[in-house]
Amino acid sequence: MVEEKSDRKKTNTIIFDASKKEPFNINEGYKILHRRLKNSWKVGANRDAIRQEILRTCDVFVLAGPRMKLQDSEIEALKEFVSGGGRLLVMLGDGGEKRFQTNVNTVLEEYGIMVNSDAVVRNVYHKYFHPKEAFINNGVLNRALLECAGKRVDSAQDKRNSQGLSLVYPYGATLNVSKSSVALLGTGTACFPLQRPICALNQRQNSGRIVVLGSCHMLSDLYIDKEENNKIQDIIFQLLTREDIKLNQIDAQDPDITDYTTVPDIGYLADRPFGCLEESEELPSDYMKLFELNLFKLDNVTLPAVLESYEELEIKHEPLGLIRPHFESPFPPLTPAVFPPQFRALKDPGLELFDLDEEFSSQMERLAQLTNKCTDEDLEYFILEAGEILGVFQNSSVKRQATAVLDHIFTQVCEFKKLNQD
Structure with missing residues (x-):
């Protein structure tokens, strides 16, 4: 940790950014989250470019899945905001920067966190229908989160502390977390990639904090009340707003995560076959060995039985004769073209047409x-x-x-x- 003093004044305000075509905002998608936060905080939205004048008016600034690139001035403003004691919450989704067409990792890399361009999927058909709606029941990587959620962890339960919270992680990506940051939540053992962080924290003593969550759908109205996602939401904003929360240093230094290994996309590679040189077989000296005679030869074993069947059926053994076809005429016989005589007579009266x-x-x-x-x-x-x-x-x-x-x-x-x- 780096000790820095902050003279930042508390404004008791949380601002959600809405200038980068975010999929959710406080008026659509985050209504339940907005209703819960405004009980203790002033909640607002920013629809202009991110500037220092806007960041000075809030304690917590939220980037909920930006789908536009940040300008250089905006990146510098966010870094100054964090270094000056501000709190930043960044959320993205599956596909990472490539799918969202943003450069938010430029801000996060300085703090040892990066959102990967992948997706977390459930490799077991439980408990939700879509594979990307990943149900995680052993994803807590720091036991201090259980205390924030109101669950006491005894020493005898240290080995089972990850079983304390269950959550649904929809349409999210994994994170890369370095030693300067702390992994808070992971994918567990029933999701792929296995044991990879999905939520991380970077904090400096008496200074700013950054919390990164790999899914902006997790706190949306559709998923915030499923499983214990509401407790995860409380924990995240407690980490951003409270000063008295201390993480478990043992879990922070040695989290239960595995190395990030990539696997080939077999479906994509199968559509792109490539040629290779192979050693050819030696040609035999007798070229007749190259022909497969067993596939095309005629078998005369049954010929005697066929000849004997002529006598049994009383049929002459002679070549087949030609059967002349008989075609039935589709038209009747022709009649001579004889026209009847035309007698002088009055024409038929012109009658009206009736329906x-x-x-x-x-x-x-x-x-x-x-x-x-x-x-x-x-x-x-x-x-x-x-x-x-x-x-x-x-x-x-x-x-x-x-x-x-x-x-x-x-x-x-x-x-x-x-x-x-x-």
């Missing part, structure tokens, strides 16, 4: 055809045609208007009901 379906259909069928043919815009046409079908216009007193048709039909219905009442 037989319309003429011989009942009123109900014609009304049904009219209903299927008309739409909502054809209401007036429908009423007039229905009046024509029902014979309304046979009465000369009815005008050829839709309102007149409705009035006439309504009058007839009322008269009909009067007759039925009698």
